Amino acid sequence: MLDRLRQPWTDRRAELTLGALACSVLLVIAFMIAFIAVKAWPSFNANGLSWFSAKGNVDQQLDAMVNSGANPTKADYQLGAWPLIYATLLTTVLSAACALVFSLLASIFIVEFAPERLRRLIVPIVRLLAAVPSVVYGLIGILVIVPFIGGSLISPGRKESVQYVIQLSGTSLIVAVVVLTVMITPIMIAMTVDGLHSIPRSWKEGAVALGVNRWRAMWTVTVRAARPAIMAGVVLATARAIGEAIMISMVAGSKGFAPNPADGITFLFEPLRTMAATIVEDSESINAPAMQASLYAMALLLLAGGFVLSIGSWLAKQPLKKYGVRS
Amino acid sequence: MATSMPPRTPLPPLRVPGQPTGGPPPKKRRANESISTWRLTDRIGYFLMWAAGLLVVAIGLGIVGFMAIKGLQYLRPVLLTSHPQADLDQSKSGGFFDPLVGTVLLTVIGIAIATPIAVATAVWIVEYGRPTWLARVIDSGIEIIAGTPDIVLALFGLVLFQQGIFGWMSFRAEDGAVFGRSFLTAGAMMSLIALPMVFAATREGLQAVPAHVREASYGLGKTRAATIRRVLLPSVKSNISTGAALGMGRIAGDTAIVVVLLGASLRLDPEGGIFGILQGTGGTLTSYVYNNSPAGEGNAAQKAYAAAFVLLLIVIGLNFAVDAIARRGARANGIETSRLGGS
Numbered sequence: 320m321l322d323r324l325r326q327p328w329t330d331r332r333a334e335l336t337l338g339a340l341a342c343s344v345l346l347v348i349a350f351m352i353a354f355i356a357v358k359a360w361p362s363f364n365a366n367g368l369s370w371f372s373a374k375g376n377v378d379q380q381l382d383a384m385v386n387s388g389a390n391p392t393k394a395d396y397q398l399g400a401w402p403l404i405y406a407t408l409l410t411t412v413l414s415a416a417c418a419l420v421f422s423l424l425a426s427i428f429i430v431e432f433a434p435e436r437l438r439r440l441i442v443p444i445v446r447l448l449a450a451v452p453s454v455v456y457g458l459i460g461i462l463v464i465v466p467f468i469g470g471s472l473i474s475p476g477r478k479e480s481v482q483y484v485i486q487l488s489g490t491s492l493i494v495a496v497v498v499l500t501v502m503i504t505p506i507m508i509a510m511t512v513d514g515l516h517s518i519p520r521s522w523k524e525g526a527v528a529l530g531v532n533r534w535r536a537m538w539t540v541t542v543r544a545a546r547p548a549i550m551a552g553v554v555l556a557t558a559r560a561i562g563e564a565i566m567i568s569m570v571a572g573s574k575g576f577a578p579n580p581a582d583g584i585t586f587l588f589e590p591l592r593t594m595a596a597t598i599v600e601d602s603e604s605i606n607a608p609a610m611q612a613s614l615y616a617m618a619l620l621l622l623a624g625g626f627v628l629s630i631g632s633w634l635a636k637q638p639l640k641k642y643g644v645r646s
Numbered sequence: 647m648a649t650s651m652p653p654r655t656p657l658p659p660l661r662v663p664g665q666p667t668g669g670p671p672p673k674k675r676r677a678n679e680s681i682s683t684w685r686l687t688d689r690i691g692y693f694l695m696w697a698a699g700l701l702v703v704a705i706g707l708g709i710v711g712f713m714a715i716k717g718l719q720y721l722r723p724v725l726l727t728s729h730p731q732a733d734l735d736q737s738k739s740g741g742f743f744d745p746l747v748g749t750v751l752l753t754v755i756g757i758a759i760a761t762p763i764a765v766a767t768a769v770w771i772v773e774y775g776r777p778t779w780l781a782r783v784i785d786s787g788i789e790i791i792a793g794t795p796d797i798v799l800a801l802f803g804l805v806l807f808q809q810g811i812f813g814w815m816s817f818r819a820e821d822g823a824v825f826g827r828s829f830l831t832a833g834a835m836m837s838l839i840a841l842p843m844v845f846a847a848t849r850e851g852l853q854a855v856p857a858h859v860r861e862a863s864y865g866l867g868k869t870r871a872a873t874i875r876r877v878l879l880p881s882v883k884s885n886i887s888t889g890a891a892l893g894m895g896r897i898a899g900d901t902a903i904v905v906v907l908l909g910a911s912l913r914l915d916p917e918g919g920i921f922g923i924l925q926g927t928g929g930t931l932t933s934y935v936y937n938n939s940p941a942g943e944g945n946a947a948q949k950a951y952a953a954a955f956v957l958l959l960i961v962i963g964l965n966f967a968v969d970a971i972a973r974r975g976a977r978a979n980g981i982e983t984s985r986l987g988g989s
């Protein structure tokens with residue numbers, strides 16, 4: 320302690336200034352949690368645990384909130400957000416699973432098997448895909464993929480089979496999952512490639528020297544040793560997927576509908592709306608207090624999800640430290 | 647654990663030269679050279695891997711090519727300089743001068759707020775970092791901010807900047823309620839999106855500066871503060887620029903904060919000079935694309951394509967800038983930088 324006080328005053332001052340700026344980050348997080356929780360409280364308070372359940376048409380409930388005026392009664396806060404939560408989980412889990420397979424294969428290709436000239440092309444492309452704004456993905460989704468699916472893949476018979484429940488127009492779960500997969504794959508590839516690079520080459524060479532072929536050596540030795548990095552990539556990409564709002568609201572049909580897996584293939588063509596997309600679309604009517612509380616409640620849930628995933632990625636990365644991999 | 651793994655394929659029988667083996671004489675070839683000797687599952691995996699790699703290339707080139715064709719088809723120079731009009735007819739709805747200015751303004755505000763805080767935080771964590779627990783907490787705090795969805799940041803910004811003390815950043819209604827939506831408030835929230843990227847790049851740069859550089863500076867009698875200012879910050883300048891360019895790309899591409907916190911209006915607020923514009927609502931290229939897509943009210947696909955192409959050019963340009971800065975920095979410092987990191 321005395322030792323630190325003996326430092327020159329400019330040093331002390333610099334340390335304090337920089338430290339204060341660094342602590343402002345914590346202040347922002349604290350404010351964020353506090354403000355959002357306070358705003359979300361009326362919605363949770365009015366609904367209790369049934370907030371998380373399915374009760375009736377969620378779109379009608381949200382519409383009723385807009386019309387409930389400046390002094391809503393407790394009944395106006397009525398909301399069963401399960402279709403939205405379910406849609407969020409569905410798109411996130413499906414696209415993360417697809418992206419995991421896709422990015423793992425692509426990363427092995429980049430690290431080990433790609434010819435040098437192709438590798439020089441593919442690395443900038445991955446970075447480009449990571450940088451493309453979500454609204455551009457959404458635009459391509461709604462102007463190219465949605466008409467294709469709605470026009471060619473969904474037969475009129477399929478449309479008729481569910482026409483009393485939901486209109487199938489092409490904006491659907493499958494488009495959301497496909498586009499979301501393309502969006503989060505570059506993030507996973509970046510993490511996985513770093514992980515695969517960090518595994519000592521000699522391990523794989525040892526396996527090859529024992530007579531295993533190159534693919535199997537890669538798969539059983541390097542990929543297995545790089546599992547923590549791959550997991551960290553999955554978690555990071557999931558965090559991105561769970562909060563994706565703009566693209567989903569453009570391509571997924573924006574209906575508070577819970578696609579039913581019992582419908583078979585039709586399940587993939589049913590529209591849905593995630594929590595993040597709901598926030599974006601209903602943010603215009605956020606001045607209605609009941610709507611405001613509901614949207615902040617969804618934001619709190621997303622924040623909690625991001626929080627859990629941040630901790631998850633931190634935990635997943637711990638075993639990597641022993642190979643000297645940073646970040 | 648992986649080193650002790652036994653090989654799954656059985657070893658071929660050992661052939662000793664000169665000894666009769668029966669059958670045709672062994673061909674001279676390197677082991678594992680041809681995949682036709684591989685197991686079927688391995689061959690399928692190998693094939694799928696090539697398919698995945700080529701699919702990445704195809705998707706990337708497809709997106710860029712498609713956007714370039716559509717963009718060049720609908721982009722006219724006059725679109726860049728004319729104001730947008732609210733009109734359902736695409737030939738009368740004007741250009742996107744205002745959204746373009748909005749994108750530039752918002753990016754500049756966001757990065758101007760983010761860079762000092764991020765650099766200060768990185769310097770504090772690497773150079774001081776005491777007490778250790780606080781450094782660790784701040785480190786994870788930045789990771790949490792990086793993992794927070796932009797839509798949540800937007801809602802947070804809305805409630806934060808509707809507090810009375812931030813009234814000067816947007817405007818007040820007659821009853822004293824603060825509106826909360828403006829370039830200043832949206833830029834402040836955008837800075838949180840760029841902050842983790844600038845922070846990560848700066849910290850990486852500082853950690854790569856060898857300890858003897860600092861020791862030489864201390865040996866010359868410089869204080870720590872002077873060392874940071876005169877030695878360390880100049881040597882991580884290129885890292886800071888890299889992070890800033892990445893962060894600017896993210897800000898320019900973000901839509902959710904613009905829709906919620908900037909109002910996503912067509913035009914800038916013309917009243918009150920430059921500060922009036924900063925206090926007013928507006929839109930960016932991203933919100934322009936969103937509103938002109940079939941999902942928005944405008945439904946003008948041609949305008950959306952043209953604006954999306956310009957947006958893509960800006961983002962790609964920033965990424966090229968990252969490469970150029972990193973290459974120049976690597977030449978100046980003689981440090982090898984990773985090619986696929988920086989996410």
